[in-house]
Amino acid sequence: MQRSCQAIILAAGQGTRMKSSKPKVLHQVAHLPMVSHVAKAAINAGSQKISLVVGPDMDPVLKAVRSIHKNVQSHQQIERLGTAHAVLAAESDLGQPLDDVIILYGDTPLVESQTIASMRAALSNGADVVVLGFRAEKPDPYGRLLEEEGQLVAIREAKDASEDELKVDFCNAGIMAFSGKIILQLLKRIDNDNAQKEYYLTDAVELANRSGLKVVAMEAEEAEVQGVNSRLELARVEATFQQRARLNAMTEGATLQDPETVYFAHDTEIGRDVVIEQNVVFGPGVEVADEATIRAFSHLEGAKVASHCVIGPYARLRPGADLREAAKVGNFCEVKKAVIDQGAKVNHLSYIGDAHVGAKANIGAGTITCNYDGFNKSKTEIGAGAFIGSNSALVAPVIVEEGAIVGAGSVITKTVEANSLTLTRAKQMALSNWATKFREKNSKG
Template sequence: MLAHLIANAAAVFDKLVVVIGPEMADVAELAAPHTVVVQHERLGTAHAALQAEAYFGEGDVAVLYADNPLISEQTLSRLLAERRSPGVGLALLAMRPQDPGRYGRVLTEGSNVTRIVEWADATPAERAIDLCNAGVLCADAPTFRHWLHNVKNDNTKGEYYLTDVVDLAVADGVNVRAVEAAEDELRGINSRAELAQAEAALQQHLRAQAMANGVTLVAPETVFFCADTVLEADVLVEPHVVFGPSVTVRSGAEIKAFSHLEGCTVQTDAIIGPYARLRPGTQVGAKARIGNFVEVKNTTLGDGAKANHLTYLGDATVGAGTNVGAGSITCNYDGVFKHRTTIGEHVFVGSNTIMVAPVNIGGNALVAAGSVITKDVPAEALAFGRPRQTNMPERGKLLKESLKARKDNG
């Protein structure tokens, strides 16, 4: 959630300061390279904002919440623009949710906000108001400092609430304005159920954005994206495809149903799936083909290379125009170290071939089906890595009869 908010806020504001609690090194690492300060005593939201006071500077300051991760760059820009409008001293974000529930209500007179009242303190008439507080405030730094230092903790929890800044601004005769945005952007996340709702809203946005950019989604509601997924125009995505982090798919590629991609790049006019898995470090060349039940990890496939059925390619380089037959695998792990398999261009690897890395197969070579390849194969060679077949007349029938008799006798 923090990463989403940082990405959008960094596009609008010159400096970001992330306030965290104690012993949150993992969050601090995620926030890097932005400034991180620690709120050692959790005394409320206004107190948290004050921990970053030394970094306010003299410009405008906005206070955001990491449990509101989907606030867009456009909405933050509107917030900042409203604050800088003539005569506006404080701007805040507000929404009109379908179910206002227990959100704090934003009270207004004309275009100005007069008060934020918490649901527990609101009268029936105030609870009927559908304009709700999203918690985000923006003001110029000197004035914001003044208000934060004057927030009191005379409430049941003994905490310093950021929302009290609105009352202080109104008391000072400052014009306070609300900038409205969609509920999907401003919804807070305080439970697993609310996290799922936010994820659904994000996925709907990402799907719409992909289609607006020229991507064909056959069944949009079944496709799942990451925020950093890059699909160029004229990519076709069939139903039930999942894009994990760091995926780029170039124009004209086709991702067939039930495929899972992460940490990979798929070049122009390649075809992936159905039921394919591309793992991190995979590079698929133009017009290459990864077929059904094929898993590829940390592997580069050259242009036009094919692995069409039931294959695992890990830590490998596969040359252009090479065909890897069904049931073939690269044995890349010896229990301690990973090793690499290199297959040249225009190689034919027969079905059910096991390539024990480290091993190299030269260009234009042919590997017989059922081979176990433990040594390098020279270019243009024909490699057999299997024992000679022996046929024993009638022994099959006798063995079956013997096994059946053993089964019948218990």
């Protein structure tokens, strides 16, 4: 029988060291709020329910988490009286708890779903409390996890640790998992008999030991459990995410010619045998299919790139760009909310927005779909096999039918018939010897 699970995400901190007007957990890593990363990990590890603990006036935090999962209950922690106090803000959700309860932090965005799943597995194998730890290169500021014969007996804060305990490099990451049957009774036994007069969740370890419960520690990489309290730490977490994403892309069969210059979003999907050149940036919502090529200095967001497409260099794909198989978008081109159909080419210095470019159509350099009149966006339809000459303006709404040719420098405002040639430029004139006379006249002055 599958075990049920709920996650409690603590996100009430204002994060004053961020020096920001918005809650700390809304600052983004790879284009997604930190708290949303945590919610995704919880859901992917099997959590059916999320309890979110926030401070006053933090509705945007709830909105960010509900964008990941609808089953979210929000609870306010008015006073900041410690981590156990924060968890108890969600007490109403613990009256009938699920099998597993996972305590997570909204400012620890790199925790992986596999790690949470491993903690749940320990609960299913008989543990009552599971604590996540890491081996620190510089353990000085962290609480130490003290073990005896496989049992975690205490979490000792550095300031309270003995000389021998300070030699331990196994440190507390803060993330914990509890059997739903015992979490509430443990939380209610935690007191604030300490210098700070706060209720510490870590005290649950010693209380559980006194009750004869099984308490175990699990280990994660230090990079995975990095917390964020400042802009500097946010940058470090972003760097860790990008290293992970690059490694994953290459492991799954993509070629990154200069990995350190490629930047991914949280949801970027890259197929096999994709080649990504230098200085490429992926915004949210990008899918790149097998054997596509993304050339240097391109920026993609909200775009679909089919197999065998070639993008760039210096191309920009904006939201709604949909490139079908073997399409090309080249140098200094921008595509927005447009389908570039199979084998079509937009190779040079063009803007294609709110449009459909038919299969094997060719868009000449400097072509613009004039899609906006100051109030409304209108669509341009370009048929299969059409040829649009350089420096043409297609004033939407307008249709260029299949196989039509538009001469260079044209301004198209009406339907272009299939297989026709349409020209709108002025007739060329020549005034013989005019240039010579003009130069002579101006050189006398």
